[in-house]
Amino acid sequence: MLPQANPTISYWQDPPDVDIANYLSSENVPEITDTVIIGSGITGASTAYGLLCSGGTAEKLVMLEARQACSGATGRNGGHTKAASYHTFLEHVSSHGIAEAVKIARLEYNTIKSLHTFAREQNIDCDLFSGDTVDIFYDKEQWQRCLASIAAMQSAMPEDLDGAARYQFWSADEAKEKFHMRGEVCIGAVSYEAGSLSAYRLVIGILKLCLGMGMELYTNTPARKIEQMEGHWRVQTNRGYINARRLILATNAYTGFLYPKFQKVIVPLRGQVTAHRPGRNMPREGLQTTYSFVYAGGFDYMIPRPKGKRFEGDIVIGGGLTKGTNNGVDEFGTTDDSGMSIEISKYLTEATSRFFGSAWGEDDKEGRVRKEWTGIMGYSNDGFPFVGKVLGDKDLWIAAGFQGHGMVMCFLCAKALVIMMSGEEESLNTWFPDSFRVSEERMAKKFTGICVSD
Incomplete structure (x- = not known):
C-alpha cells in the first residue's frame, strides 16, 4: 500500500x-x-x-x-553511518565466498567515507560527525562470534587494517571506564571507524x-x-x-x-527510534563515540548529538525489535508508521539508564524522552x-x-x-x-x- x-x-x-x-x-x-x-x-x-x-x-x-x-x-532513521561489517562477514564468506565478502565490507566502509566527503565538499550542513563507534557486548556467544569474524576479516583484508578491517578490543573493565558502562555488566567491547549525521x-x-x-x-x-x-x-x-x-x-x-x-521479495519492517535528553551524570562535553549494544537475539544503536548542534547532547537510540510482540515478528509486513509498539517503546525508554546505570543519573526535568517515532524499512x-x-x-x-x-x-x-x-x-x-x-x-x-x- x-x-x-x-x-x-x-x-x-x-x-x-x-x-x-x-x-x-x-x-x-x-x-x-x-x-x-x-x-x-x-x-x-x-x-x-x-x-x-x-x-x-x-x-x-x-x-x-x-x-x-x-x-x-x-x-x-537513527542517523548512524556505521558498517559493523564483521557482523555478517562470516555469513557472507559461507554463502558467497571470501572475495564477495570482502567486496561487501569494502563497499560499506567506502560508502561512509564517500558520503562524508560528499557532504563536506558540497557544504551540506547535516550535523556530520566522523569518528569512532563502539559495540558493547552482553552475550558470550555473540562476543565469541565477533572475535572470530574480525580475525577472519583481518586475515582476508590485510591491506585494510587502517580502514574497513581496523578494530580495537576493550575488556569489560576498560569498557566500563572509557565508555561509561555503569549499568548491566558487559563482556567486552570493540571500536572502529564510523560516524553520524542527519540523513x-x-x-x-x-x-x-x-x-x-x-x-x-x-x-x-x-x-x-x-x-x-x-x-x-x-x-x-x-x-x-x-x-x-x-x-x-x-x-x-x-x-x-x-x-x-x-x-x-522485498517486505516492509517497522523500526522504532527515540531521542533522549541526557541524564544529569552524563559527560558535560558529551559522549565521544556512537554506540551499539549487542545482546542475545538483537541489538540497539545509539547516536549522541554533536556539540554545537540543535539539541546537543541528546541521545538518539533505536532498535529493540525483538522486544516487541511475538519477538518482533509483528513488526514485519506493516507499512504503518503512524503508530508504534508499546512494548518496544517501553524498552527503548528504559534503555539509556539500563546501559549507563549510575553514569546516567537523574533524568532531565523536562523528561527523558524528547521524541519518539517509527519508520518503514525494506528487507529482502x-x-x-x-x-x-x-x-x-x-x-x-x-x-x-x-x-x-x-x-x-x-x-x-x-x-x-x-x-x-x-x-x-x-x-x-x-x-x-x-x-x-x-x-x-x-x-x-x-x-x-x-x-x-x-
Whole structure:
C-alpha cells in the first residue's frame, strides 16, 4: 500500500525544511519526460544527482514523492553511518565466498567515507560527525562470534587494517571506564571507524542541488500505478499521468505495491527510534563515540548529538525489535508508521539508564524522552539490496531493499546504478558486489524470516 498520510513526526523532520518539504515544480506533472524516479530518500536523491552530473542538462528528470520530501525511512532513521561489517562477514564468506565478502565490507566502509566527503565538499550542513563507534557486548556467544569474524576479516583484508578491517578490543573493565558502562555488566567491547549525521538534512541538501541542475520535484504526489506501454512507462499520480522512457524504483519497502513481482521479495519492517535528553551524570562535553549494544537475539544503536548542534547532547537510540510482540515478528509486513509498539517503546525508554546505570543519573526535568517515532524499512529475501535493471521489462531500474542498513549502502549503490544505466557495467566488476545485482534466482526467492543488520 501507499505510505500512511499521517505518520509519526520524526525528530529530524521537526520542523520540516521550509523550502523543499512540500515542493512542487508545477501544479501538475509533465506529460512527457526522460526519466522518472519514484522516491526522494537517499537512494532516489543520490541516483538523481548522479544522472544529472553524467547526463547534464540533456537529462529531463522528474522525481515523485508520496508525502513530504525525504519523509520515508531515510528521514526516520537513527542517523548512524556505521558498517559493523564483521557482523555478517562470516555469513557472507559461507554463502558467497571470501572475495564477495570482502567486496561487501569494502563497499560499506567506502560508502561512509564517500558520503562524508560528499557532504563536506558540497557544504551540506547535516550535523556530520566522523569518528569512532563502539559495540558493547552482553552475550558470550555473540562476543565469541565477533572475535572470530574480525580475525577472519583481518586475515582476508590485510591491506585494510587502517580502514574497513581496523578494530580495537576493550575488556569489560576498560569498557566500563572509557565508555561509561555503569549499568548491566558487559563482556567486552570493540571500536572502529564510523560516524553520524542527519540523513534528512543531507538528502534535503542533495535535492536542492538536483533542483539547481534542472530536476523537477513533486512532493505529496504518490505514484499510484505504473504501466509499461509501447516504448515507454506510464505513471499514474494524483496530479495527472506522466510518460517516461525510463523508470527508476527507489521505493524500498513500498516496491511491491507498485511492482507486484517484488511482493514477498522485498517486505516492509517497522523500526522504532527515540531521542533522549541526557541524564544529569552524563559527560558535560558529551559522549565521544556512537554506540551499539549487542545482546542475545538483537541489538540497539545509539547516536549522541554533536556539540554545537540543535539539541546537543541528546541521545538518539533505536532498535529493540525483538522486544516487541511475538519477538518482533509483528513488526514485519506493516507499512504503518503512524503508530508504534508499546512494548518496544517501553524498552527503548528504559534503555539509556539500563546501559549507563549510575553514569546516567537523574533524568532531565523536562523528561527523558524528547521524541519518539517509527519508520518503514525494506528487507529482502536474502539480506542484500536489489540494484540494477529489472529483468523482463525494458528500461525499468531499481535500487531497494537495504535491510535498515542503507546509510552504508545507498550512496554507492546509487552510483553503481547510474553506471549500469550508462552501459558501462563492466567497470563495476572490481568493487560492486555481484550479490546485490538483480537476478532471476534472487527474484524467485520469497522472504521467509528475520535478517537483522546493524
